[in-house]
Amino acid sequence: MNAAVETHAVKLKPVSKAGKLPVNMTDEQLQAFGQEIEAIRERIMNSLGEKDARYIRRMIKTQRWMEIGGRGLLFAGILPPAWLAGTAMLGVAKILENMEIGHNVIHGQWDWMRDPDIHSSTWDWDNVCPADHWKHSHNHMHHKWTNVVGMDRDVGYGILRMSEKQEWEPYYLGQPIYNFLLATFFEWGVALHDLEAEKIRHGEKSYKDAVPFLKEVWTKVRKQVTKDYILFPAMAGPFFLPVLTGNAVANIIRNYWAYAIIFCGHFPEGTEDFDMDVVENEDKAHWYLRQMLGSANIEGGKLMHIMSGNLSHQIEHHLFPDMPSNRYAEAAREVRAICRKYGLPYNSNSLRKQFTSSMKKVLRLSLPNRRKDGDTVTA
Amino acid sequence: MVASTVKKLLRAGDWLATPLNAARYLETINPLWSDHGRGRVERLIQETPDTVTLVIRANGAWAGGEAGQYVQLGLDIDGVRYWRCYSLASPVQPGSREFSVTVNRLDGGRVSTYINDCLRAGDLVHLKATAGDFVLPAQRDDQKLLFISAGSGVTPVMGMLRQLIAERSGADVVMLHFSPDYAHCIFHDELRASNSEQRRIHLAVTREDARDGDLAGHFSADMLEQVCPDWRSRQAYVCGPSSLMSAVSELFLGAGLSSQLKQEAFVLKRAEVPEGAGGKVGFVVAGKQVDADGKTSLLEVAEGAGLTPEHGCRMGICCGCLATLKEGQVRDLNTGEVFGESGEKVRICVCAAAGDVSLEL
Numbered sequence: 001m002n003a004a005v006e007t008h009a010v011k012l013k014p015v016s017k018a019g020k021l022p023v024n025m026t027d028e029q030l031q032a033f034g035q036e037i038e039a040i041r042e043r044i045m046n047s048l049g050e051k052d053a054r055y056i057r058r059m060i061k062t063q064r065w066m067e068i069g070g071r072g073l074l075f076a077g078i079l080p081p082a083w084l085a086g087t088a089m090l091g092v093a094k095i096l097e098n099m100e101i102g103h104n105v106i107h108g109q110w111d112w113m114r115d116p117d118i119h120s121s122t123w124d125w126d127n128v129c130p131a132d133h134w135k136h137s138h139n140h141m142h143h144k145w146t147n148v149v150g151m152d153r154d155v156g157y158g159i160l161r162m163s164e165k166q167e168w169e170p171y172y173l174g175q176p177i178y179n180f181l182l183a184t185f186f187e188w189g190v191a192l193h194d195l196e197a198e199k200i201r202h203g204e205k206s207y208k209d210a211v212p213f214l215k216e217v218w219t220k221v222r223k224q225v226t227k228d229y230i231l232f233p234a235m236a237g238p239f240f241l242p243v244l245t246g247n248a249v250a251n252i253i254r255n256y257w258a259y260a261i262i263f264c265g266h267f268p269e270g271t272e273d274f275d276m277d278v279v280e281n282e283d284k285a286h287w288y289l290r291q292m293l294g295s296a297n298i299e300g301g302k303l304m305h306i307m308s309g310n311l312s313h314q315i316e317h318h319l320f321p322d323m324p325s326n327r328y329a330e331a332a333r334e335v336r337a338i339c340r341k342y343g344l345p346y347n348s349n350s351l352r353k354q355f356t357s358s359m360k361k362v363l364r365l366s367l368p369n370r371r372k373d374g375d376t377v378t379a
Numbered sequence: 380m381v382a383s384t385v386k387k388l389l390r391a392g393d394w395l396a397t398p399l400n401a402a403r404y405l406e407t408i409n410p411l412w413s414d415h416g417r418g419r420v421e422r423l424i425q426e427t428p429d430t431v432t433l434v435i436r437a438n439g440a441w442a443g444g445e446a447g448q449y450v451q452l453g454l455d456i457d458g459v460r461y462w463r464c465y466s467l468a469s470p471v472q473p474g475s476r477e478f479s480v481t482v483n484r485l486d487g488g489r490v491s492t493y494i495n496d497c498l499r500a501g502d503l504v505h506l507k508a509t510a511g512d513f514v515l516p517a518q519r520d521d522q523k524l525l526f527i528s529a530g531s532g533v534t535p536v537m538g539m540l541r542q543l544i545a546e547r548s549g550a551d552v553v554m555l556h557f558s559p560d561y562a563h564c565i566f567h568d569e570l571r572a573s574n575s576e577q578r579r580i581h582l583a584v585t586r587e588d589a590r591d592g593d594l595a596g597h598f599s600a601d602m603l604e605q606v607c608p609d610w611r612s613r614q615a616y617v618c619g620p621s622s623l624m625s626a627v628s629e630l631f632l633g634a635g636l637s638s639q640l641k642q643e644a645f646v647l648k649r650a651e652v653p654e655g656a657g658g659k660v661g662f663v664v665a666g667k668q669v670d671a672d673g674k675t676s677l678l679e680v681a682e683g684a685g686l687t688p689e690h691g692c693r694m695g696i697c698c699g700c701l702a703t704l705k706e707g708q709v710r711d712l713n714t715g716e717v718f719g720e721s722g723e724k725v726r727i728c729v730c731a732a733a734g735d736v737s738l739e740l
Contacts, residue, residue: 053458064407111685114460117403117415119687121665124398131398223397231394 018286019278034285040334044327055326067093077242087246091253097126099309104325129191130220137193143321147273147294158198161365163273168368175366186255264354265314268296270347291318297348416441416506426565429484437476444509446470446538453505456493463490466535470542483531513643520549529557529619552578553607560587581606618643661737677727693728700728707736
């Protein structure tokens with residue numbers, strides 16, 4: 001491009017740049033970083049094939065057999081060992097279904113196979129949140145605007161204060177309790193995510209506005225509840241109670257685990273959150289860097305990665321949301337090396353450390369921000 | 380009776396399987412217990428060095444079809460599902476739901492190469508309903524029929540011939556089949572063996588010396604007169620490369636007998652497309668946009684982008700892939716014609732982007 005054209009372009013459309021991210025990097029370095037990340041994506045996405053397809057099909061098969069096994073055992077749930085084993089198996093099956101399968105299929109990670117049964121356009125998961133709502137609140141709002149306070153509703157889910165940038169109000173004093181309830185009833189929290197509870201709380205939205213949304217949720221809830229709390233218990237006849245309690249506990253096991261993994265993804269100390277002006281005029285390299293700075297990984301073995309739906313590779317998931325999850329471990333080695341090269345932080349720790357750190361944040365932010373000199377301020 | 384009870388049970392099972400349906404769990408136990416059409420390759424028969432016949436046993440979810448129609452076969456190749464249309468080369472056996480398709484390896488053809496080189500007995504294939512009107516007349520016992528085929532165009536014709544033989548039909552048949560040479564003559568032995576007083580089968584070779592009684596060279600009106608002087612009074616079928624198709628259809632057109640000729644085109648002959656005429660293709664429902672050249676069908680572009688649009692024949696005849704054009708224009712790959720108005724439904728399997736387009740997909 002010659003100088004004259006450049007000047008002309010500037011006149012037509014003032015060039016403005018996205019807000020600076022909290023790292024020491026020149027523009028050239030940022031672009032080079034972005035290209036290296038993009039190269040990982042291209043290489044892995046171009047290498048998808050039979051092995052990957054086999055992975056997800058086998059995962060789905062394993063999950064379905066575990067679910068059949070777990071529900072089968074619960075019919076003998078009057079015997080305590082059968083109840084324990086059945087509940088545990090069903091809990092694990094639900095975790096796999098929601099995390100390694102459902103969440104990732106709905107992201108379109110397996111759309112490339114063109115199998116209409118393992119496709120983002122058709123998949124619905126064993127969760128009270130309808131897949132369509134999830135695609136909006138999660139795939140779009142959360143993944144595009146990750147950790148941008150005021151845009152990404154996953155920053156506190158409209159219930160909690162998870163960033164210093166959120167204005168404090170006395171409501172947040174109850175945060176430890178809301179947090180506990182959110183963990184216990186996590187799938188319900190997810191289902192009501194798009195309700196925008198905080199807007200209703202602040203009177204910006206009336207309950208009446210929420211009715212069409214709630215009707216859609218109800219359609220899904222009705223079926224989920226009928227399955228777990230009416231039909232399967234009823235099929236056990238006089239032994240309905242162990243089936244009912246087993247299903248309820250399995251759902252709660254899944255809730256706690258999903259909650260724990262998800263809170264470790266963006267809330268541990270060291271993950272960044274952002275003001276809205278940071279994302280104006282954002283380009284791909286900037287987006288990549290922001291995704292990386294706003295996410296945190298969990299270290300662990302293969303089982304840990306599978307059980308977390310590979311959200312233990314939260315950084316890679318946020319860089320490449322539509323990359324098949326079985327390839328994140330491979331991408332992670334390269335992303336980590338690139339971060340080292342550019343002197344960028346790469347937040348990765350054990351589950352215990354990341355979870356403790358997130359819980360500390362829940363407690364700390366239930367109170368107003370503290371200035372270094374000890375004065376309290378509200379945002 | 381049994382089927383409706385099974386259906387009712389499955390519907391009740393759907394409540395237990397929600398948000399999936401019961402069939403997803405059943406197919407975990409046995410992939411053929413699916414509510415999608417599926418089949419198992421029972422055996423493979425090497426017909427020529429580059430042609431193989433698949434004998435497929437379909438599950439109950441597949442709707443079945445008639446010999447001569449085409450079935451859509453779906454195969455997962457390196458993890459990705461590809462659909463292709465193949466003619467039923469046999470009638471569907473009522474009890475076993477067994478049928479065959481015969482697949483000729485095409486140069487650079489991903490699916491035909493995979494079928495010839497990699498598919499094994501016991502493998503599963505996906506099936507969609509058959510379609511097409513290249514079938515025998517319903518009343519056929521007193522009919523006079525003429526089959527003209529060339530190369531792998533013999534497959535639907537073979538399907539009809541086998542059906543006639545199986546049902547001991549009284550139909551009088553003349554068949555004229557062209558191959559480059561004897562080694563590449565698909566069904567050579569069976570065609571020879573099926574030759575009879577009632578079904579007179581003539582083989583012709585185009586690149587080798589003809590053996591006793593066979594014909595040499597390409598199709599011509601004279602050749603047809605020679606083997607079938609009463610061709611004007613027969614219901615005729617032609618299937619083969621476009622050169623044969625046009626020669627035969629011109630002959631029938633000239634004789635004012637076009638209505639007596641059924642045609643089945645095998646290969647989509649695409650018009651030359653001027654260079655650099657693609658564009659951006661937007662899929663508004665999926666919220667995706669990709670770059671496309673002016674030669675790739677919008678269906679392939681959509682599939683390349685990870686979408687799975689409904690479709691059928693992939694050659695522009697069944698209209699199973701109609702999608703609403705929101706903006707822009709498309710090029711018909713058959714004719715080269717550029718057309719399209721907002722709201723118009725286009726056959727995405729034979730239309731490519733002519734500039735930027737967006738589709739309701």
